[in-house]
Amino acid sequence: MAPAKINKESTKRQSTFEKSIKRLEEIVEQLEEGSVPLENAVKLFEEGIQLSKSCLEKLNQAELKIKKISKDLDGNFSLSEENYERE
Amino acid sequence: MKMDNQIVFSVTEITRRIKSVLESEFVEIAVEGELSNVKLHSSGHLYFTLKDENAQLSGVMWRNRVNYLPFTPQDGMKVIAIGRITVYEVQGKYQLDAVHLKPLGVGELQLAFERLKRKLAEEGLFDEANKKPIPQYPQRIGIVTSPTGAVIQDIANIISRRFPAVELILYPVKVQGAGAANEIVCAIRDFNRWKIADVLIVGRGGGSLEDLWPFNEEIVARAIYASEIPIISAVGHEIDYTISDFVADLRAPTPSAAAELVVPEKTEFLENMMNFCYTAKRILQQMISNEKKRIHSILQSYALNRPVDLIKQYYQRLDGLENNIKRLIKYKFAMYNNTLNGLSQRIYALNPELVLKRGYTIIQKDSGIISRKEYLSENDKVKIKFYDGPVTAEILSKTS
Numbered sequence: 001m002a003p004a005k006i007n008k009e010s011t012k013r014q015s016t017f018e019k020s021i022k023r024l025e026e027i028v029e030q031l032e033e034g035s036v037p038l039e040n041a042v043k044l045f046e047e048g049i050q051l052s053k054s055c056l057e058k059l060n061q062a063e064l065k066i067k068k069i070s071k072d073l074d075g076n077f078s079l080s081e082e083n084y085e086r087e
Numbered sequence: 088m089k090m091d092n093q094i095v096f097s098v099t100e101i102t103r104r105i106k107s108v109l110e111s112e113f114v115e116i117a118v119e120g121e122l123s124n125v126k127l128h129s130s131g132h133l134y135f136t137l138k139d140e141n142a143q144l145s146g147v148m149w150r151n152r153v154n155y156l157p158f159t160p161q162d163g164m165k166v167i168a169i170g171r172i173t174v175y176e177v178q179g180k181y182q183l184d185a186v187h188l189k190p191l192g193v194g195e196l197q198l199a200f201e202r203l204k205r206k207l208a209e210e211g212l213f214d215e216a217n218k219k220p221i222p223q224y225p226q227r228i229g230i231v232t233s234p235t236g237a238v239i240q241d242i243a244n245i246i247s248r249r250f251p252a253v254e255l256i257l258y259p260v261k262v263q264g265a266g267a268a269n270e271i272v273c274a275i276r277d278f279n280r281w282k283i284a285d286v287l288i289v290g291r292g293g294g295s296l297e298d299l300w301p302f303n304e305e306i307v308a309r310a311i312y313a314s315e316i317p318i319i320s321a322v323g324h325e326i327d328y329t330i331s332d333f334v335a336d337l338r339a340p341t342p343s344a345a346a347e348l349v350v351p352e353k354t355e356f357l358e359n360m361m362n363f364c365y366t367a368k369r370i371l372q373q374m375i376s377n378e379k380k381r382i383h384s385i386l387q388s389y390a391l392n393r394p395v396d397l398i399k400q401y402y403q404r405l406d407g408l409e410n411n412i413k414r415l416i417k418y419k420f421a422m423y424n425n426t427l428n429g430l431s432q433r434i435y436a437l438n439p440e441l442v443l444k445r446g447y448t449i450i451q452k453d454s455g456i457i458s459r460k461e462y463l464s465e466n467d468k469v470k471i472k473f474y475d476g477p478v479t480a481e482i483l484s485k486t487s
Contacts, residue, residue, distance in 0.1 A: 014224075015222070015224040015225060015285070016226075017224035017356065018222070018223060018224040020360075021359065021360065021363075024367075027363070028366050028370070031366075031367055031370040031371065032366075038374055041370075041374055045367050045368065045371045048363065048367050049364060051360075052360045052363070052364050055356075055357075055360060056360070058252050059251075059252050059357065062252035062253075063247075063251055064243060064246060064251040064253065065253075065254045065255065066243060066254075066255045066257060067254065067255070067257065068234070068256075068258075068259065069256060069257065069259075077277065077281055077283075079256065079283075082257065
Protein backbone atom coordinates (compact mmCIF):
# COMPACT_ATOMS: atom_id res chain seq x y z
CA MET A 1 0.00 0.00 0.00
CA ALA A 2 1.32 3.39 -0.79
CA PRO A 3 2.00 5.50 2.30
CA ALA A 4 -0.64 8.10 3.14
CA LYS A 5 0.42 11.66 2.48
CA ILE A 6 0.07 14.50 4.98
CA ASN A 7 -1.17 17.79 3.59
CA LYS A 8 1.60 20.22 4.34
CA GLU A 9 -0.66 23.25 3.99
CA SER A 10 0.94 25.11 6.86
CA THR A 11 4.45 25.02 5.42
CA LYS A 12 3.44 26.37 2.01
CA ARG A 13 4.66 29.76 0.99
CA GLN A 14 1.82 32.17 0.41
CA SER A 15 2.02 34.58 -2.46
CA THR A 16 1.42 38.27 -1.80
CA PHE A 17 -1.86 38.07 -3.66
CA GLU A 18 -2.98 35.17 -1.51
CA LYS A 19 -1.98 37.03 1.66
CA SER A 20 -3.74 40.18 0.47
CA ILE A 21 -7.02 38.49 -0.29
CA LYS A 22 -6.90 36.61 3.00
CA ARG A 23 -6.22 39.84 4.90
CA LEU A 24 -9.12 41.56 3.13
CA GLU A 25 -11.37 38.65 4.10
CA GLU A 26 -10.22 39.00 7.69
CA ILE A 27 -10.85 42.76 7.67
CA VAL A 28 -14.37 42.37 6.34
CA GLU A 29 -15.08 39.60 8.86
CA GLN A 30 -13.92 41.78 11.72
CA LEU A 31 -15.95 44.73 10.50
CA GLU A 32 -19.05 42.58 10.00
CA GLU A 33 -18.73 41.15 13.47
CA GLY A 34 -19.43 44.63 14.78
CA SER A 35 -17.33 44.70 17.92
CA VAL A 36 -14.62 46.90 16.42
CA PRO A 37 -14.62 50.49 17.74
CA LEU A 38 -15.04 53.14 15.08
CA GLU A 39 -11.45 54.40 15.18
CA ASN A 40 -10.01 50.92 14.62
CA ALA A 41 -12.61 50.25 11.95
CA VAL A 42 -11.38 53.26 10.02
CA LYS A 43 -7.78 52.01 10.32
CA LEU A 44 -8.78 48.55 9.10
CA PHE A 45 -10.65 50.04 6.19
CA GLU A 46 -7.63 52.12 5.20
CA GLU A 47 -5.45 49.02 5.39
CA GLY A 48 -7.85 47.21 3.10
CA ILE A 49 -7.82 50.01 0.58
CA GLN A 50 -4.03 50.08 0.59
CA LEU A 51 -3.89 46.32 0.00
CA SER A 52 -6.25 46.54 -2.94
CA LYS A 53 -4.36 49.42 -4.43
CA SER A 54 -1.01 47.66 -4.25
CA CYS A 55 -2.43 44.44 -5.73
CA LEU A 56 -4.01 46.44 -8.51
CA GLU A 57 -0.73 48.17 -9.26
CA LYS A 58 1.21 44.90 -9.21
CA LEU A 59 -1.19 43.23 -11.58
CA ASN A 60 -1.43 46.11 -13.97
CA GLN A 61 2.28 46.57 -14.21
CA ALA A 62 3.21 42.92 -14.27
CA GLU A 63 4.80 41.19 -17.18
CA LEU A 64 5.18 37.44 -17.35
CA LYS A 65 8.68 36.25 -16.47
CA ILE A 66 9.98 33.01 -17.91
CA LYS A 67 13.12 31.30 -16.68
CA LYS A 68 14.78 28.12 -17.93
CA ILE A 69 16.57 25.62 -15.74
CA SER A 70 19.96 24.27 -16.61
CA LYS A 71 21.59 21.61 -14.54
CA ASP A 72 25.33 21.20 -14.32
CA LEU A 73 27.24 17.99 -13.77
CA ASP A 74 27.30 18.46 -10.02
CA GLY A 75 23.55 18.54 -9.95
CA ASN A 76 23.31 22.28 -9.24
CA PHE A 77 20.80 24.28 -11.10
CA SER A 78 20.88 27.74 -12.58
CA LEU A 79 18.08 29.83 -13.97
CA SER A 80 18.46 31.78 -17.18
CA GLU A 81 16.06 34.43 -18.39
CA GLU A 82 13.99 33.50 -21.38
CA ASN A 83 12.77 36.24 -23.63
CA TYR A 84 9.06 36.10 -23.76
CA GLU A 85 7.31 37.59 -26.74
CA ARG A 86 3.59 37.87 -26.31
CA GLU A 87 1.93 36.52 -29.41
CA MET B 88 26.59 -49.60 -27.60
CA LYS B 89 29.43 -48.87 -29.87
CA MET B 90 32.10 -46.78 -28.17
CA ASP B 91 35.10 -47.26 -30.45
CA ASN B 92 34.12 -45.17 -33.42
CA GLN B 93 31.91 -42.69 -31.53
CA ILE B 94 33.27 -39.32 -30.60
CA VAL B 95 33.05 -38.60 -26.90
CA PHE B 96 32.70 -34.94 -26.08
CA SER B 97 33.48 -33.21 -22.92
CA VAL B 98 30.74 -31.07 -21.58
CA THR B 99 32.63 -27.97 -22.58
CA GLU B 100 33.23 -29.29 -26.06
CA ILE B 101 29.65 -30.24 -26.72
CA THR B 102 28.43 -27.00 -25.29
CA ARG B 103 30.82 -25.14 -27.52
CA ARG B 104 29.52 -27.04 -30.49
CA ILE B 105 25.93 -26.28 -29.56
CA LYS B 106 26.85 -22.65 -29.08
CA SER B 107 28.44 -22.49 -32.48
CA VAL B 108 25.47 -24.06 -34.19
CA LEU B 109 22.88 -21.97 -32.46
CA GLU B 110 24.73 -18.70 -32.69
CA SER B 111 25.43 -19.02 -36.37
CA GLU B 112 21.96 -20.19 -37.19
CA PHE B 113 20.04 -17.59 -35.24
CA VAL B 114 22.00 -14.40 -35.90
CA GLU B 115 19.12 -12.04 -36.32
CA ILE B 116 15.68 -13.18 -35.41
CA ALA B 117 12.42 -11.77 -34.29
CA VAL B 118 10.44 -13.70 -31.68
CA GLU B 119 6.90 -13.03 -30.65
CA GLY B 120 5.74 -13.97 -27.19
CA GLU B 121 4.44 -12.88 -23.82
CA LEU B 122 6.79 -11.36 -21.32
CA SER B 123 7.06 -12.86 -17.90
CA ASN B 124 9.53 -12.75 -15.04
CA VAL B 125 10.61 -9.34 -16.18
CA LYS B 126 13.41 -8.15 -13.91
CA LEU B 127 15.39 -5.00 -14.30
CA HIS B 128 18.60 -5.84 -12.49
CA SER B 129 20.38 -3.16 -10.47
CA SER B 130 23.16 -3.40 -13.01
CA GLY B 131 20.76 -2.00 -15.57
CA HIS B 132 20.46 -5.22 -17.54
CA LEU B 133 16.99 -6.56 -18.24
CA TYR B 134 16.16 -10.25 -17.76
CA PHE B 135 12.92 -11.76 -18.92
CA THR B 136 11.21 -14.83 -20.26
CA LEU B 137 9.29 -14.98 -23.51
CA LYS B 138 6.63 -17.60 -23.60
CA ASP B 139 3.64 -18.94 -25.39
CA GLU B 140 1.31 -21.85 -24.59
CA ASN B 141 3.85 -24.55 -25.30
CA ALA B 142 7.32 -23.24 -24.71
CA GLN B 143 9.40 -20.53 -23.15
CA LEU B 144 12.62 -18.76 -24.03
CA SER B 145 14.91 -16.89 -21.62
CA GLY B 146 15.92 -13.48 -22.67
CA VAL B 147 18.30 -10.73 -21.72
CA MET B 148 18.74 -7.16 -22.86
CA TRP B 149 21.93 -5.38 -21.99
CA ARG B 150 21.95 -2.05 -20.26
CA ASN B 151 22.95 0.03 -23.25
CA ARG B 152 20.04 -1.31 -25.24
CA VAL B 153 17.62 -1.00 -22.36
CA ASN B 154 18.17 2.76 -22.43
CA TYR B 155 16.71 2.84 -25.90
CA LEU B 156 13.45 1.27 -24.89
CA PRO B 157 10.55 3.67 -25.37
CA PHE B 158 8.53 1.80 -22.79
CA THR B 159 9.07 -0.25 -19.68
CA PRO B 160 8.50 -3.93 -20.32
CA GLN B 161 5.89 -5.45 -18.01
CA ASP B 162 4.88 -8.98 -17.24
CA GLY B 163 2.04 -10.05 -19.48
CA MET B 164 2.91 -7.75 -22.33
CA LYS B 165 3.00 -9.39 -25.71
CA VAL B 166 6.04 -8.24 -27.56
CA ILE B 167 8.25 -8.89 -30.47
CA ALA B 168 11.85 -9.33 -29.37
CA ILE B 169 14.56 -8.76 -31.92
CA GLY B 170 18.03 -10.12 -31.35
CA ARG B 171 20.14 -13.25 -31.60
CA ILE B 172 20.42 -16.50 -29.77
CA THR B 173 23.38 -16.83 -27.48
CA VAL B 174 24.47 -19.74 -25.37
CA TYR B 175 25.58 -19.09 -21.83
CA GLU B 176 27.98 -21.96 -21.46
CA VAL B 177 28.55 -21.70 -17.73
CA GLN B 178 24.92 -22.47 -17.05
CA GLY B 179 24.24 -24.46 -20.15
CA LYS B 180 21.44 -22.14 -21.12
CA TYR B 181 20.50 -20.61 -24.36
CA GLN B 182 18.81 -17.26 -24.45
CA LEU B 183 17.65 -14.52 -26.70
CA ASP B 184 20.06 -11.62 -26.52
CA ALA B 185 17.58 -8.92 -27.42
CA VAL B 186 18.57 -5.63 -28.96
CA HIS B 187 15.05 -4.38 -29.20
CA LEU B 188 11.60 -5.05 -27.85
CA LYS B 189 8.43 -3.67 -29.22
CA PRO B 190 4.86 -4.17 -28.19
CA LEU B 191 2.88 -6.47 -30.39
CA GLY B 192 0.58 -3.78 -31.71
CA VAL B 193 -0.99 -0.88 -29.92
CA GLY B 194 -3.34 -3.29 -28.23
CA GLU B 195 -0.44 -4.49 -26.15
CA LEU B 196 0.32 -1.06 -24.92
CA GLN B 197 -3.34 -0.56 -24.13
CA LEU B 198 -3.38 -3.77 -22.10
CA ALA B 199 -0.21 -2.76 -20.30
CA PHE B 200 -1.90 0.53 -19.53
CA GLU B 201 -4.90 -1.25 -18.05
CA ARG B 202 -2.68 -3.54 -15.96
CA LEU B 203 -0.66 -0.70 -14.50
CA LYS B 204 -3.76 1.39 -13.88
CA ARG B 205 -5.31 -1.45 -11.91
CA LYS B 206 -2.14 -2.12 -9.96
CA LEU B 207 -1.60 1.52 -8.94
CA ALA B 208 -5.27 2.05 -8.17
CA GLU B 209 -5.15 -0.90 -5.79
CA GLU B 210 -2.15 0.63 -4.08
CA GLY B 211 -4.14 3.81 -3.58
CA LEU B 212 -2.08 6.13 -5.76
CA PHE B 213 -5.20 7.55 -7.38
CA ASP B 214 -7.13 8.16 -4.13
CA GLU B 215 -8.78 11.58 -3.86
CA ALA B 216 -7.70 11.84 -0.24
CA ASN B 217 -4.09 12.00 -1.30
CA LYS B 218 -4.57 14.77 -3.81
CA LYS B 219 -3.20 18.12 -2.76
CA PRO B 220 -5.05 21.38 -3.43
CA ILE B 221 -3.63 23.56 -6.19
CA PRO B 222 -2.57 26.93 -4.75
CA GLN B 223 -4.90 29.70 -5.79
CA TYR B 224 -2.25 32.36 -6.34
CA PRO B 225 1.04 30.60 -7.17
CA GLN B 226 4.06 32.83 -7.56
CA ARG B 227 6.30 30.35 -9.35
CA ILE B 228 4.94 27.80 -11.79
CA GLY B 229 7.23 24.96 -12.85
CA ILE B 230 6.65 23.53 -16.32
CA VAL B 231 7.99 20.10 -17.30
CA THR B 232 7.65 19.74 -21.04
CA SER B 233 9.47 19.91 -24.32
CA PRO B 234 11.27 23.20 -24.90
CA THR B 235 10.33 23.15 -28.56
CA GLY B 236 6.84 23.03 -29.92
CA ALA B 237 3.73 25.00 -29.23
CA VAL B 238 3.10 23.79 -25.68
CA ILE B 239 5.30 26.17 -23.75
CA GLN B 240 4.35 29.08 -25.99
CA ASP B 241 0.63 28.41 -25.55
CA ILE B 242 0.97 28.12 -21.80
CA ALA B 243 2.98 31.34 -21.64
CA ASN B 244 0.47 33.24 -23.78
CA ILE B 245 -2.49 32.17 -21.72
CA ILE B 246 -0.86 32.88 -18.37
CA SER B 247 0.39 36.23 -19.61
CA ARG B 248 -3.16 37.17 -20.55
CA ARG B 249 -4.81 35.88 -17.42
CA PHE B 250 -2.44 36.71 -14.59
CA PRO B 251 0.99 37.94 -15.63
CA ALA B 252 2.28 38.60 -12.11
CA VAL B 253 3.88 35.15 -11.89
CA GLU B 254 7.13 33.47 -12.84
CA LEU B 255 7.29 30.45 -15.14
CA ILE B 256 10.20 28.08 -14.65
CA LEU B 257 10.74 25.80 -17.59
CA TYR B 258 12.49 22.46 -17.10
CA PRO B 259 13.01 21.09 -20.59
CA VAL B 260 12.61 17.33 -21.04
CA LYS B 261 12.09 14.76 -23.76
CA VAL B 262 8.40 13.95 -23.92
CA GLN B 263 8.50 10.78 -26.02
CA GLY B 264 10.76 7.90 -26.85
CA ALA B 265 13.51 6.26 -24.89
CA GLY B 266 14.73 8.08 -21.83
CA ALA B 267 11.79 10.47 -21.69
CA ALA B 268 10.28 8.86 -18.61
CA ASN B 269 13.58 9.18 -16.74
CA GLU B 270 13.93 12.84 -17.66
CA ILE B 271 10.40 13.60 -16.50
CA VAL B 272 11.07 11.84 -13.21
CA CYS B 273 14.31 13.82 -12.75
CA ALA B 274 12.52 17.10 -13.41
CA ILE B 275 9.83 16.40 -10.83
CA ARG B 276 12.38 15.30 -8.24
CA ASP B 277 14.61 18.32 -8.89
CA PHE B 278 11.76 20.78 -8.46
CA ASN B 279 10.99 19.10 -5.15
CA ARG B 280 14.59 19.03 -4.06
CA TRP B 281 15.31 22.66 -4.87
CA LYS B 282 11.84 23.87 -3.81
CA ILE B 283 11.64 26.43 -6.59
CA ALA B 284 8.01 26.13 -7.61
CA ASP B 285 4.61 26.40 -5.93
CA VAL B 286 2.93 24.16 -8.53
CA LEU B 287 4.05 22.05 -11.50
CA ILE B 288 2.52 21.51 -14.91
CA VAL B 289 3.74 18.22 -16.39
CA GLY B 290 2.67 17.40 -19.92
CA ARG B 291 2.93 17.56 -23.66
CA GLY B 292 0.91 18.08 -26.80
CA GLY B 293 -1.15 15.47 -28.61
CA GLY B 294 0.21 12.26 -30.09
CA SER B 295 -0.24 8.52 -30.47
CA LEU B 296 -0.34 6.10 -27.56
CA GLU B 297 3.32 5.37 -28.13
CA ASP B 298 4.11 9.06 -28.20
CA LEU B 299 2.32 9.65 -24.91
CA TRP B 300 3.69 6.45 -23.38
CA PRO B 301 6.24 8.04 -21.02
CA PHE B 302 3.30 9.54 -19.11
CA ASN B 303 2.00 6.00 -18.58
CA GLU B 304 5.20 4.68 -17.08
CA GLU B 305 5.23 3.47 -13.51
CA ILE B 306 8.29 5.52 -12.49
CA VAL B 307 6.61 8.73 -13.68
CA ALA B 308 3.42 7.87 -11.80
CA ARG B 309 5.36 7.21 -8.60
CA ALA B 310 7.37 10.42 -8.98
CA ILE B 311 4.13 12.41 -9.37
CA TYR B 312 2.67 10.68 -6.34
CA ALA B 313 5.74 11.38 -4.22
CA SER B 314 5.91 15.05 -5.19
CA GLU B 315 5.26 17.47 -2.35
CA ILE B 316 4.65 20.21 -4.87
CA PRO B 317 1.14 19.91 -6.33
CA ILE B 318 1.15 18.67 -9.93
CA ILE B 319 -1.24 19.38 -12.77
CA SER B 320 -0.94 16.72 -15.46
CA ALA B 321 -1.61 18.02 -18.97
CA VAL B 322 -1.04 15.34 -21.56
CA GLY B 323 -2.29 15.29 -25.11
CA HIS B 324 -5.85 16.12 -26.10
CA GLU B 325 -9.12 16.05 -24.21
CA ILE B 326 -9.75 12.38 -25.00
CA ASP B 327 -6.31 11.21 -23.89
CA TYR B 328 -6.15 9.75 -20.42
CA THR B 329 -2.80 8.69 -19.07
CA ILE B 330 -1.70 7.17 -15.78
CA SER B 331 -0.17 10.55 -14.94
CA ASP B 332 -3.63 12.09 -15.22
CA PHE B 333 -4.99 9.66 -12.62
CA VAL B 334 -2.23 10.09 -10.11
CA ALA B 335 -1.74 13.86 -10.44
CA ASP B 336 -3.38 16.30 -8.04
CA LEU B 337 -5.33 17.75 -10.93
CA ARG B 338 -5.87 16.66 -14.53
CA ALA B 339 -6.00 19.24 -17.28
CA PRO B 340 -7.34 17.92 -20.60
CA THR B 341 -4.66 19.87 -22.48
CA PRO B 342 -1.63 22.02 -21.66
CA SER B 343 -3.63 25.14 -22.57
CA ALA B 344 -6.35 24.06 -20.15
CA ALA B 345 -3.66 23.68 -17.50
CA ALA B 346 -2.66 27.31 -18.02
CA GLU B 347 -6.28 28.33 -17.44
CA LEU B 348 -6.50 26.23 -14.30
CA VAL B 349 -3.22 27.23 -12.70
CA VAL B 350 -3.82 30.98 -12.35
CA PRO B 351 -6.98 32.98 -11.75
CA GLU B 352 -8.18 35.57 -14.20
CA LYS B 353 -6.86 38.93 -13.17
CA THR B 354 -10.08 40.89 -13.65
CA GLU B 355 -11.92 38.29 -11.57
CA PHE B 356 -9.33 38.66 -8.84
CA LEU B 357 -9.59 42.43 -8.96
CA GLU B 358 -13.39 42.21 -8.84
CA ASN B 359 -13.14 40.09 -5.72
CA MET B 360 -10.93 42.71 -4.13
CA MET B 361 -13.32 45.47 -5.17
CA ASN B 362 -16.22 43.57 -3.65
CA PHE B 363 -14.40 43.32 -0.36
CA CYS B 364 -13.67 47.02 -0.48
CA TYR B 365 -17.29 47.91 -1.21
CA THR B 366 -18.48 45.68 1.58
CA ALA B 367 -16.00 47.18 4.00
CA LYS B 368 -16.96 50.67 2.89
CA ARG B 369 -20.65 49.94 3.33
CA ILE B 370 -20.09 48.56 6.82
CA LEU B 371 -17.99 51.54 7.74
CA GLN B 372 -20.56 54.01 6.42
CA GLN B 373 -23.20 52.19 8.45
CA MET B 374 -21.02 52.41 11.55
CA ILE B 375 -20.41 56.11 11.04
CA SER B 376 -24.09 56.76 10.46
CA ASN B 377 -24.98 54.82 13.61
CA GLU B 378 -22.41 56.75 15.56
CA LYS B 379 -23.82 60.03 14.24
CA LYS B 380 -27.31 58.99 15.34
CA ARG B 381 -26.06 58.00 18.73
CA ILE B 382 -24.33 61.33 19.24
CA HIS B 383 -27.34 63.18 17.93
CA SER B 384 -29.69 61.47 20.35
CA ILE B 385 -27.30 62.14 23.17
CA LEU B 386 -27.33 65.78 22.23
CA GLN B 387 -31.07 65.76 22.15
CA SER B 388 -31.38 64.07 25.48
CA TYR B 389 -32.34 65.97 28.61
CA ALA B 390 -29.00 65.24 30.20
CA LEU B 391 -27.09 67.33 27.73
CA ASN B 392 -29.75 70.05 27.43
CA ARG B 393 -29.68 70.74 31.16
CA PRO B 394 -27.34 73.70 30.91
CA VAL B 395 -29.60 75.37 28.39
CA ASP B 396 -32.55 74.38 30.47
CA LEU B 397 -30.88 75.73 33.58
CA ILE B 398 -30.23 78.97 31.85
CA LYS B 399 -33.83 79.16 30.79
CA GLN B 400 -34.88 78.49 34.31
CA TYR B 401 -32.63 81.20 35.57
CA TYR B 402 -34.09 83.54 33.04
CA GLN B 403 -37.51 82.70 34.33
CA ARG B 404 -36.45 83.26 37.88
CA LEU B 405 -34.96 86.56 36.92
CA ASP B 406 -38.13 87.58 35.22
CA GLY B 407 -40.08 86.52 38.23
CA LEU B 408 -37.85 88.42 40.54
CA GLU B 409 -38.04 91.45 38.34
CA ASN B 410 -41.79 91.34 38.48
CA ASN B 411 -41.69 90.95 42.21
CA ILE B 412 -39.45 93.91 42.55
CA LYS B 413 -41.65 95.94 40.30
CA ARG B 414 -44.63 94.96 42.29
CA LEU B 415 -42.98 95.70 45.55
CA ILE B 416 -41.82 99.05 44.30
CA LYS B 417 -45.29 99.85 43.16
CA TYR B 418 -46.70 98.76 46.47
CA LYS B 419 -44.17 100.65 48.47
CA PHE B 420 -44.71 103.62 46.31
CA ALA B 421 -48.41 103.35 46.79
CA MET B 422 -47.89 103.03 50.51
CA TYR B 423 -45.68 106.04 50.63
CA ASN B 424 -48.17 107.77 48.53
CA ASN B 425 -50.90 107.02 51.00
CA THR B 426 -48.74 108.00 53.87
CA LEU B 427 -47.77 111.08 52.03
CA ASN B 428 -51.37 111.83 51.29
CA GLY B 429 -52.29 111.28 54.87
CA LEU B 430 -49.48 113.42 56.09
CA SER B 431 -50.18 116.12 53.63
CA GLN B 432 -53.76 116.12 54.62
CA ARG B 433 -52.82 116.43 58.20
CA ILE B 434 -50.34 119.05 57.33
CA TYR B 435 -52.98 120.73 55.38
CA ALA B 436 -55.26 120.44 58.25
CA LEU B 437 -52.66 122.09 60.36
CA ASN B 438 -52.50 125.01 57.94
CA PRO B 439 -52.91 128.27 59.94
CA GLU B 440 -55.07 129.65 57.24
CA LEU B 441 -57.55 126.90 57.84
CA VAL B 442 -57.30 127.54 61.53
CA LEU B 443 -58.09 131.20 60.90
CA LYS B 444 -60.95 130.16 58.66
CA ARG B 445 -62.41 128.26 61.52
CA GLY B 446 -62.47 131.46 63.62
CA TYR B 447 -59.30 131.28 65.46
CA THR B 448 -56.86 134.20 65.38
CA ILE B 449 -53.13 134.49 65.40
CA ILE B 450 -51.75 137.04 67.83
CA GLN B 451 -48.46 138.57 66.87
CA LYS B 452 -46.29 140.97 68.85
CA ASP B 453 -43.39 142.41 67.10
CA SER B 454 -43.83 139.84 64.35
CA GLY B 455 -43.39 137.00 66.74
CA ILE B 456 -46.38 134.73 67.30
CA ILE B 457 -47.68 134.81 70.89
CA SER B 458 -48.91 131.41 71.93
CA ARG B 459 -49.13 132.04 75.71
CA LYS B 460 -50.64 134.85 77.72
CA GLU B 461 -47.61 134.98 79.86
CA TYR B 462 -45.68 136.36 76.96
CA LEU B 463 -47.94 139.42 77.10
CA SER B 464 -47.95 142.37 79.50
CA GLU B 465 -50.55 145.05 80.06
CA ASN B 466 -50.57 147.80 77.52
CA ASP B 467 -48.74 145.65 74.96
CA LYS B 468 -49.65 146.53 71.42
CA VAL B 469 -50.46 143.38 69.43
CA LYS B 470 -51.56 142.50 65.92
CA ILE B 471 -54.54 140.18 65.75
CA LYS B 472 -54.77 138.31 62.47
CA PHE B 473 -58.28 137.37 61.49
CA TYR B 474 -59.07 135.23 58.47
CA ASP B 475 -60.24 138.36 56.76
CA GLY B 476 -57.33 140.51 57.79
CA PRO B 477 -55.38 141.92 60.77
CA VAL B 478 -56.37 144.48 63.46
CA THR B 479 -54.29 146.20 66.00
CA ALA B 480 -55.18 145.79 69.70
CA GLU B 481 -53.97 146.79 73.11
CA ILE B 482 -53.94 144.51 76.07
CA LEU B 483 -56.17 145.95 78.76
CA SER B 484 -55.66 143.43 81.48
CA LYS B 485 -54.27 139.89 81.95
CA THR B 486 -56.93 138.98 84.32
CA SER B 487 -60.35 138.23 82.94
